[in-house]
Structures are given as C-alpha cells and as structure tokens.
Amino acid sequence: MQTPLTMDDRLFSRWQEMLEERIGISIPDERRSFLVTSLGQRMSEVGCRSYEQYMQMLQDGPLGAVEWELLVDHLTVHETRFYRDGAALRLLEEQFFRFLGRDDESRANVDIWSVGCATGEEPYSLAIALDDYLLAQGLENYFSVTATDISRASLATARQGIYHRNRLRNLPVKLLRRYFLPYDLDHYRLSKTIRDRVCFTLMNLIDAGDAALGKMDIIFCQNVLIYFKRERRLEIANSLVEHLRPGGLLILGAGELVNWRHERLVQIPDEDVVAFRRLPEEGTA
Ligand SMILES: C[S@@+](CC[C@H](N)C(=O)[O-])C[C@H]1O[C@@H](n2cnc3c(N)ncnc32)[C@H](O)[C@@H]1O
Structure with a gap:
C-alpha cells in the first residue's frame, strides 16, 4: 500500500x-x-x-x-434514506391543501424542489407522501418534484429507483407494499407512477441564484447547507427564497440555518420542523 x-x-x-x-x-x-x-x-x-x-x-x-x-x-456526503424526517413529511401533508384547488389553470400543477437530493430517497419520499395524501383525500391534483444534486453518480442511481431494503426501514409497510416491487433478494424497485413524478437534474447549489428552474411552490432543503460556511448558507437560502412563489413553503433541516429570518418569509410554528411560508407580494391578497 x-x-x-x-x-x-x-x-x-x-x-x-x-x-x-x-x-x-x-x-x-x-x-x-x-x-x-x-x-x-x-x-x-x-x-x-x-x-x-x-x-x-x-x-x-x-x-x-x-x-x-x-x-x-x-x-461529498450522500447519506440519506426514505422517510428520513417523518415530522417534515407530516408538516408537508398538513400544509399541502393550500396548494390545491387553485382556480388559475396555469397553476394547476404543484411544483416541488428537493435540493441536494443525493440518491433520490428524499424526492421519492416527497412524491410517495403526496401521492398517498391525494389518494386518501380522493383528489387527482398533479404535482411534480424537481430533484437536484451536484453528484452525477448519485443522480444516476436515483434515476434507477432501485434500493436496498435497509434504505426503506422508515417507510410505513403499507407504502412499501403500494409503491415498491421486490427486485432481488435485498432490493426493491419503486413503481413507475412515483418515478415519473420526479425529474433529476445536475445542479451546483452555488449557481442556485441563476438556475433556470422557474418558481416553486414547495422547496425542501435538508442536510445540505450544513456542509457550507454560514455566509454561503445565507447566500443559498436567499436564492431559494427567490425561487419560491408567494405563498410557497420552504422546509429546512433542523441544523441548516440556526436563527435565520428573512423579510419575505414567515415561520410556521412547529415544534419539530423548521419551515417558512413566503408572504404574498405587496398589492395581492
Ligand atoms: C447528506 S446528502 C442529503 C440528502 C437528502 N437531502 C437528505 O436529507 O437525506 C447531501 C447532498 O448534497 C449534495 N451537495 C453537496 N454540495 C452541493 C452543491 N454545491 N450543489 C448541489 N448539491 C450539493 C451532495 O452531493 C449530497 O448528495
């Protein structure tokens, strides 16, 4: 050696x-x-x-x-798993009704961004949670998840949608049965319905401000900013706010940005989740 x-x-x-x-x-x-x-x-x-x-x-x-x-x-650290933060998914489901039934045709879709998605467990968890929620409510709204990361290798794994059973330990059994099929002795493959909801894209977060992603209704950013210096975290968080539509939801991991406030955001009171809603633009309801 x-x-x-x-x-x-x-x-x-x-x-x-x-x-x-x-x-x-x-x-x-x-x-x-x-x-x-x-x-x-x-x-x-x-x-x-x-x-x-x-x-x-x-x-x-x-x-x-x-x-x-x-x-x-x-x-880069790619550690992740399905349903990693159950409380954040619970808050997402509680808040999701706000995005439904919008009368503006062009806004019928709910756009979600998973920032630093690693091998896909996070964006797929979001898609599973929302699909399950809509089924339970008897609704047929459309949503799509854009999942970005700097690691091309992680994105390639994510696109396959095949996971070792250890990664699925937190997933409720009912959801495992509904959304996965056994692939081999140790692996499961995610259903096409959920895979089709998620689009994976290579993106360096440093360039988030200029990213051609359009505006999002929900941004999920967990266990990513912790690897950056505070100054850089603030820069990135500010550009996430720019990508958020008025009324949109920003959900952060617990340690991403301690004591952060933004003039366009109001924090959603929750004991376990750090989440914010973007205020309506001035002059609108
Ligand atoms: C620990 S994983 C978090 C995965 C997932 N968000 C979760 O909480 O389970 C961090 C991810 O951030 C990605 N990352 C690190 N620096 C990045 C950058 N500059 N731009 C985009 N992604 C980055 C890494 O490639 C890695 O996949």
Whole structure:
C-alpha cells in the first residue's frame, strides 16, 4: 500500500479555497486527513504523483471536468434514506391543501424542489407522501418534484429507483407494499407512477441564484447547507427564497440555518420542523 503524500498548511489552504469556491463545501482543519485520503485515492487511480500535478489536471479542459465530477462525488456526503424526517413529511401533508384547488389553470400543477437530493430517497419520499395524501383525500391534483444534486453518480442511481431494503426501514409497510416491487433478494424497485413524478437534474447549489428552474411552490432543503460556511448558507437560502412563489413553503433541516429570518418569509410554528411560508407580494391578497 502507498503511503499518503503529506499535505502542508499552504497546500491544504489552497485545496480548501478551491473546494469552497467551486462547490461551496467547507473542509475544516480537523478533516484534513479525510481530504488527503480522498485525494490520494483518486490520484492513485489516475496515476498522479503530486497534489500540484493533480490540481493542474483538474483544470485541464473536458478531461479535467470529468475528473472534477468524480472527485466531487468522493468529497461529498450522500447519506440519506426514505422517510428520513417523518415530522417534515407530516408538516408537508398538513400544509399541502393550500396548494390545491387553485382556480388559475396555469397553476394547476404543484411544483416541488428537493435540493441536494443525493440518491433520490428524499424526492421519492416527497412524491410517495403526496401521492398517498391525494389518494386518501380522493383528489387527482398533479404535482411534480424537481430533484437536484451536484453528484452525477448519485443522480444516476436515483434515476434507477432501485434500493436496498435497509434504505426503506422508515417507510410505513403499507407504502412499501403500494409503491415498491421486490427486485432481488435485498432490493426493491419503486413503481413507475412515483418515478415519473420526479425529474433529476445536475445542479451546483452555488449557481442556485441563476438556475433556470422557474418558481416553486414547495422547496425542501435538508442536510445540505450544513456542509457550507454560514455566509454561503445565507447566500443559498436567499436564492431559494427567490425561487419560491408567494405563498410557497420552504422546509429546512433542523441544523441548516440556526436563527435565520428573512423579510419575505414567515415561520410556521412547529415544534419539530423548521419551515417558512413566503408572504404574498405587496398589492395581492
Ligand atoms: C447528506 S446528502 C442529503 C440528502 C437528502 N437531502 C437528505 O436529507 O437525506 C447531501 C447532498 O448534497 C449534495 N451537495 C453537496 N454540495 C452541493 C452543491 N454545491 N450543489 C448541489 N448539491 C450539493 C451532495 O452531493 C449530497 O448528495
């Protein structure tokens, strides 16, 4: 086994800055060994012998861009599971009626955004919860979930819709039976009805402000901003608000942004969920 190359403070700062600038991820000093191991793995796979040579390679045209994506996949945390935050899904169902029965034809669809969707468990959970809710109410409204992430590999897994049973442990059995079919001994495949509701797209959150996503009714952002510095978190949260329609709902993970307020948002009182509603535009009801 190769001994990992040493990384001095100057070099570590350069990598920290590059990652912060390009993907927003902050690698604190105590995670230097994680960075060294991750870089070491990729470097030995591509035959690079120094950090400088590898950094150069990352900036080198289309091949550099491909290598960059693979590295980002190594450096980002993709931990997730179905029904990870049951309380947030409960709040979503409680609030969902507000988006139904709108008389404006062009707004008949409810648009939902799952930010930092990893391998798909979160956006599919949203789709399952809402489909179940609509069935229970005897309603036929349409909704669609746009799910974005920076990891191309995670999105490819998500699109397949095949999951190990461990990822499904939190899912109520009735929903597992209704929306999944056994795929092999350990895996289940999600029904096409739910897969068709979710559209996966590659997106760097740093560019969220300029993203051509249009306006959303519901934005779900959990366990993503925690990897960014506070200043960057605020920037991203502000651009999420810009993507929210008046009356729209923003649901954050508990630790995403502590003590955050926004002039266009009002917090929804809830003991277990951090959620906000966007105020109507001035001059409207
Ligand atoms: C821990 S997962 C959270 C998954 C899901 N939201 C949940 O709560 O279960 C964090 C995800 O954020 C994504 N991510 C990290 N930095 C990103 C960036 N700059 N742009 C878009 N996605 C990013 C990672 O690729 C990863 O899939």
